[in-house]
Amino acid sequence: MIRKRGFGPSFVFNYICHMNSNNDSWLYFNTADTDGNTIAIKASSLYAVDSTSPTAVTLRFKQNGVTSGTVTDFATVALAVTSGKSQEVIDEVWHVATKKLGVFQVIADDANGDYIDNVTACGAITVNV
Amino acid sequence: MKQVKLNEGLHPTTAVNAFSATTDSLLFIRATDIDAGLITLAFAEPGDPDDTRDEVLLASEKTLAGCKAAIKSLCEAVSSNRADSVKLSGDGVVINNVSGYPVSAAIDEVTTLVLAADGNDVVIPWATAAKVGLRYRARVISYTPAVAEDAEADPPVAAADGYFNEDVFVYTDGVVTSAVNTTGISFAANDLLEVFAVDDVFAVRVEVFSSSNPTGIVLENTGATDEAGYTFTAS
Numbered sequence: 001m002i003r004k005r006g007f008g009p010s011f012v013f014n015y016i017c018h019m020n021s022n023n024d025s026w027l028y029f030n031t032a033d034t035d036g037n038t039i040a041i042k043a044s045s046l047y048a049v050d051s052t053s054p055t056a057v058t059l060r061f062k063q064n065g066v067t068s069g070t071v072t073d074f075a076t077v078a079l080a081v082t083s084g085k086s087q088e089v090i091d092e093v094w095h096v097a098t099k100k101l102g103v104f105q106v107i108a109d110d111a112n113g114d115y116i117d118n119v120t121a122c123g124a125i126t127v128n129v
Numbered sequence: 130m131k132q133v134k135l136n137e138g139l140h141p142t143t144a145v146n147a148f149s150a151t152t153d154s155l156l157f158i159r160a161t162d163i164d165a166g167l168i169t170l171a172f173a174e175p176g177d178p179d180d181t182r183d184e185v186l187l188a189s190e191k192t193l194a195g196c197k198a199a200i201k202s203l204c205e206a207v208s209s210n211r212a213d214s215v216k217l218s219g220d221g222v223v224i225n226n227v228s229g230y231p232v233s234a235a236i237d238e239v240t241t242l243v244l245a246a247d248g249n250d251v252v253i254p255w256a257t258a259a260k261v262g263l264r265y266r267a268r269v270i271s272y273t274p275a276v277a278e279d280a281e282a283d284p285p286v287a288a289a290d291g292y293f294n295e296d297v298f299v300y301t302d303g304v305v306t307s308a309v310n311t312t313g314i315s316f317a318a319n320d321l322l323e324v325f326a327v328d329d330v331f332a333v334r335v336e337v338f339s340s341s342n343p344t345g346i347v348l349e350n351t352g353a354t355d356e357a358g359y360t361f362t363a364s
Binding site: 024025026028030033034035036037038040041042045061063074075103104109127128129 | 162
């Protein structure tokens with residue numbers, strides 16, 4: 001059998017996957033015009049999104065490679081959400097964080113009133129390192 | 130994953146302050162001082178999950194919007210697919226909205242510049258021990274003569290502000306080695322002036338900057354004290 005040389009569909013697929021794996025997305029938050037409250041966190045470090053009340057969601061970030069033992073958050077970000085829409089916000093956060101929609105994704109920006117759907121404000125940004 | 134490189138971009142005669150890490154270890158990029166335009170890149174500290182190695186760069190615009198723009202540009206640079214490594218500061222590096230290492234902010238604490246008499250070095254003292262290790266580049270950018278008739282036969286013409294702006298002075302690179310005032314930036318007398326003797330000069334402007342922060346910061350005098358020294362402040 002004679003095999004044609006060239007770039008087949010599998011090569012293109014693998015090439016695209018390789019390119020994307022090297023392309024981290026960043027999640028942007030701003031809660032006030034004060035020092036430390038404007039931050040971009042690498043999306044791949046997001047490991048939990050927790051509904052802490054009907055109107056609040058907390059995003060938790062950990063260092064990559066921590067796979068056992070007690071997970072220590074290096075950062076948490078609280079979001080105020082429309083009452084009853086916690087699940088929608090959780091789904092949207094994961095969608096934005098994992099689908100590589102772009103390098104720089106605004107999740108909640110109080111200064112510019114820019115939010116993903118059903119987020120009404122950015123709450124406390126806590127960095128633990 | 131790729132390599133992230135940072136370098137102050139100066140050419141000190143001693144060790145170069147450089148740092149590199151993988152993109153995996155870069156945890157977040159945060160505006161830590163909006164008024165000063167300070168953007169902190171926090172990397173995982175090797176062997177210590179509760180600590181970070183922080184590298185600070187300067188936003189071009191010292192506002193919240195400027196800090197956001199700088200953060201976005203850094204995110205895009207770090208996540209670019211174009212190479213196996215990315216350099217965020219140093220010679221020839223241009224990152225939109227980012228001015229490189231914050232040398233100008235670091236010398237905001239410089240309060241005096243002493244113009245010594247009779248051929249001694251001009252010295253910019255450094256205020257705190259925290260500046261030890263800081264790399265810098267500096268040059269004298271203008272001066273005024275105390276006695277006009279001491280000028281050479283074809284003297285330069287003073288600008289409207291009274292300063293002569295002569296591009297005749299060599300750059301000096303170096304590293305702050307001590308918090309003691311007399312070991313700050315210094316210019317040898319021969320480097321300082323080509324036209325006038327040092328003791329004829331009563332005002333000097335000095336520019337301090339990094340190559341990635343080309344606007345720098347200008348120090349100039351606020352009033353002569355005596356023949357041996359003049360007081361300068363950051364402007």
